[in-house]
Amino acid sequence: MATIKDIASRLGISVSTVSKGLNGASDISEELRQTVLDTAVEMGYTTKRMKKEEHKKLCIFIENMDFETANQFGYEIVLGFKQAAYRDNWEVAVTPITPAFQTSEKYDTYMLKNGFSGAFLVGFALHDDWMSQLSATNIPTVLFDNYIRRNPAVGSVETDNFEGIDMGIDHLVSLGHKKIAFLNGSLNSMVSDQRQQAFLDSMHSHNLPVSEELTAYGYYVADSAKYHVPNFLAAGATAIMCGNDLIASGVISECKKRGYSVPEDISVIGFDDLPISAHLTPPLTTIKQDRVELGKSGYYTLSSLLNKVSISKTILRAQFIRRKSTAACKERRLE
Amino acid sequence: MATIKDIASRLGISVSTVSKGLNGASDISEELRQTVLDTAVEMGYTTKRMKKEEHKKLCIFIENMDFETANQFGYEIVLGFKQAAYRDNWEVAVTPITPAFQTSEKYDTYMLKNGFSGAFLVGFALHDDWMSQLSATNIPTVLFDNYIRRNPAVGSVETDNFEGIDMGIDHLVSLGHKKIAFLNGSLNSMVSDQRQQAFLDSMHSHNLPVSEELTAYGYYVADSAKYHVPNFLAAGATAIMCGNDLIASGVISECKKRGYSVPEDISVIGFDDLPISAHLTPPLTTIKQDRVELGKSGYYTLSSLLNKVSISKTILRAQFIRRKSTAACKERRLE
Numbered sequence: 205m206a207t208i209k210d211i212a213s214r215l216g217i218s219v220s221t222v223s224k225g226l227n228g229a230s231d232i233s234e235e236l237r238q239t240v241l242d243t244a245v246e247m248g249y250t251t252k253r254m255k256k257e258e259h260k261k262l263c264i265f266i267e268n269m270d271f272e273t274a275n276q277f278g279y280e281i282v283l284g285f286k287q288a289a290y291r292d293n294w295e296v297a298v299t300p301i302t303p304a305f306q307t308s309e310k311y312d313t314y315m316l317k318n319g320f321s322g323a324f325l326v327g328f329a330l331h332d333d334w335m336s337q338l339s340a341t342n343i344p345t346v347l348f349d350n351y352i353r354r355n356p357a358v359g360s361v362e363t364d365n366f367e368g369i370d371m372g373i374d375h376l377v378s379l380g381h382k383k384i385a386f387l388n389g390s391l392n393s394m395v396s397d398q399r400q401q402a403f404l405d406s407m408h409s410h411n412l413p414v415s416e417e418l419t420a421y422g423y424y425v426a427d428s429a430k431y432h433v434p435n436f437l438a439a440g441a442t443a444i445m446c447g448n449d450l451i452a453s454g455v456i457s458e459c460k461k462r463g464y465s466v467p468e469d470i471s472v473i474g475f476d477d478l479p480i481s482a483h484l485t486p487p488l489t490t491i492k493q494d495r496v497e498l499g500k501s502g503y504y505t506l507s508s509l510l511n512k513v514s515i516s517k518t519i520l521r522a523q524f525i526r527r528k529s530t531a532a533c534k535e536r537r538l539e
Numbered sequence: 540m541a542t543i544k545d546i547a548s549r550l551g552i553s554v555s556t557v558s559k560g561l562n563g564a565s566d567i568s569e570e571l572r573q574t575v576l577d578t579a580v581e582m583g584y585t586t587k588r589m590k591k592e593e594h595k596k597l598c599i600f601i602e603n604m605d606f607e608t609a610n611q612f613g614y615e616i617v618l619g620f621k622q623a624a625y626r627d628n629w630e631v632a633v634t635p636i637t638p639a640f641q642t643s644e645k646y647d648t649y650m651l652k653n654g655f656s657g658a659f660l661v662g663f664a665l666h667d668d669w670m671s672q673l674s675a676t677n678i679p680t681v682l683f684d685n686y687i688r689r690n691p692a693v694g695s696v697e698t699d700n701f702e703g704i705d706m707g708i709d710h711l712v713s714l715g716h717k718k719i720a721f722l723n724g725s726l727n728s729m730v731s732d733q734r735q736q737a738f739l740d741s742m743h744s745h746n747l748p749v750s751e752e753l754t755a756y757g758y759y760v761a762d763s764a765k766y767h768v769p770n771f772l773a774a775g776a777t778a779i780m781c782g783n784d785l786i787a788s789g790v791i792s793e794c795k796k797r798g799y800s801v802p803e804d805i806s807v808i809g810f811d812d813l814p815i816s817a818h819l820t821p822p823l824t825t826i827k828q829d830r831v832e833l834g835k836s837g838y839y840t841l842s843s844l845l846n847k848v849s850i851s852k853t854i855l856r857a858q859f860i861r862r863k864s865t866a867a868c869k870e871r872r873l874e
Binding site for chain 1: 688691832848855856
């Protein structure tokens with residue numbers, strides 16, 4: 205483990221200057237401070253300093269996700285994490301983050317500079333700079349809905365997408381549906397990949413065929429429905445599973461616009477159970493991700509990593525929430 | 540939620556008799572007590588009574604696994620669980636269990652009778668009576684290396700077998716091995732199934748063919764080696780991955796007996812990193828399951844379930860432990 209002296213001798217500066225850099229003193233230049241921090245990180249000084257922290261501080265970094273108000277996906281994740289962390293007397297900072305910022309400063313450096321012992325990363329994209337840096341970090345870090353191979357300092361938290369989708373298909377099959385379409389979220393996200401595979405697995409285990417014209421990737425927005433719903437209807441779908449509740453709300457609108465009643469003509473199932481889903485017309489049958497539990501589990505997993513218990517994945521149960529957007533299949537003729 | 544009164548009126552007995560049955564008083568017959576308990580469980584009385592418990596008691600049930608001494612697989616699992624649970628002031632009972640006992644008494648009844656709030660089940664077989672009962676239990680329960688679908692009261696803990704096997708294959712491939720055999724544990728266990736799939740996935744991702752003559756299921760005992768090693772050698776294997784360390788110790792003996800040196804002629808990799816593996820000749824390269832961490836995670840997962848956070852799976856990192864039983868591939872001619 206590198207000491208302050210090692211860092212000083214590597215940089216050819218005094219121990220007190222290194223110490224100033226590490227502690228954020230104002231009488232050295234920002235550039236020198238950054239060099240000290242980068243070198244400290246490179247030499248593995250990270251963990252040592254963090255153990256000395258008087259303040260116990262964790263950070264939630266959040267990207268591509270709204271979390272400010274109760275009806276947004278990230279709100280309860282942040283809430284659950286804080287609730288669990290506060291019980292163990294951690295301070296928790298919540299920091300929205302951009303790709304540009306990740307390019308400008310390394311993850312380990314940011315963590316060291318700000319005295320964070322660990323972090324929970326929510327909403328990051330596979331191609332983000334920090335994601336690629338996480339393969340080598342020593343800082344206890346937990347990802348929501350993402351996964352880093354082989355680094356025992358990094359864990360992940362997710363909902364069981366396989367069981368979730370399977371419960372939705374089970375329900376539709378029990379209502380007599382066979383021509384079930386799937387409008388998934390974005391291509392190239394870990395979650396969409398899992399839900400796609402889950403849909404294929406579940407249809408297979410129910411002995412139902414999957415045709416190409418009944419599966420599509422949209423984006424996680426309601427608007428994607430208008431491109432795909434007409435094709436699903438034309439192909440004879442009687443039910444549509446959706447990658448999330450927003451997509452489902454778009455699917456319901458699009459069905460109505462085209463003269464199909466939900467659930468009388470078409471059954472629709474969402475995913476997430478956002479607060480809005482109970483207030484759609486009809487109220488949405490959906491697969492719930494309990495976001496408070498996800499946030500709490502994010503903290504529990506991080507707490508384990510901080511205690512050197514290398515949890516790789518924590519997977520939470522999905523819950524099936526039956527409302528009014530699904531009904532018995534009424535056989536429909538092809539148009 | 541059923542009350543004592545509900546149970547009394549269902550059975551046509553007095554409230555005080557029900558209370559005696561629930562509290563293990565000595566002045567009612569054992570038969571009546573059992574009836575009271577079974578009825579209480581059936582009517583969903585379980586949780587309520589457990590919340591009233593003064594003593595906080597958990598149980599580890601253990602089957603098919605030795606745990607009494609430090610060199611046995613179960614020892615550190617039990618230890619880790621206790622270490623974590625004691626910090627939260629739980630009492631922990633450790634109860635070895637047989638299939639016959641499971642047939643004689645229901646899981647929920649046993650838990651209620653003994654005042655346990657939750658349990659950690661280690662070493663259970665898929666066909667055990669209690670395993671089938673777990674689909675419907677409301678009692679927070681965590682399984683090691685087993686999985687119950689869809690019941691949010693039941694969670695599981697396991698090591699990442701996929702990453703573990705993949706690290707072993709990576710290592711062998713880096714040493715130039717291509718003809719890699721796999722001697723797995725028992726058929727029809729969740730763990731063996733995962734490791735088999737992991738082996739196939741990893742060979743595939745390394746662009747190596749898998750031939751039927753290079754894969755076999757033994758049992759989790761050293762003796763299984765003598766039936767399969769001769770076939771592997773005849774088929775030109777230069778390395779053998781094993782389902783656990785005991786199998787690997789048998790494989791090493793069998794290779795030696797047939798005039799093959801380990802690792803000069805044949806590389807061997809185990810799984811588990813039991814204490815014996817460092818003392819084999821040669822010391823065994825293996826994939827470690829950290830059993831103290833597994834035990835601790837068993838408790839953390841159970842603790843989450845007790846707090847109504849429905850963790851379905853906790854997966855721990857495997858670790859690659861390089862010792863002396865693997866070496867660069869020396870191309871071998873077929874005999």
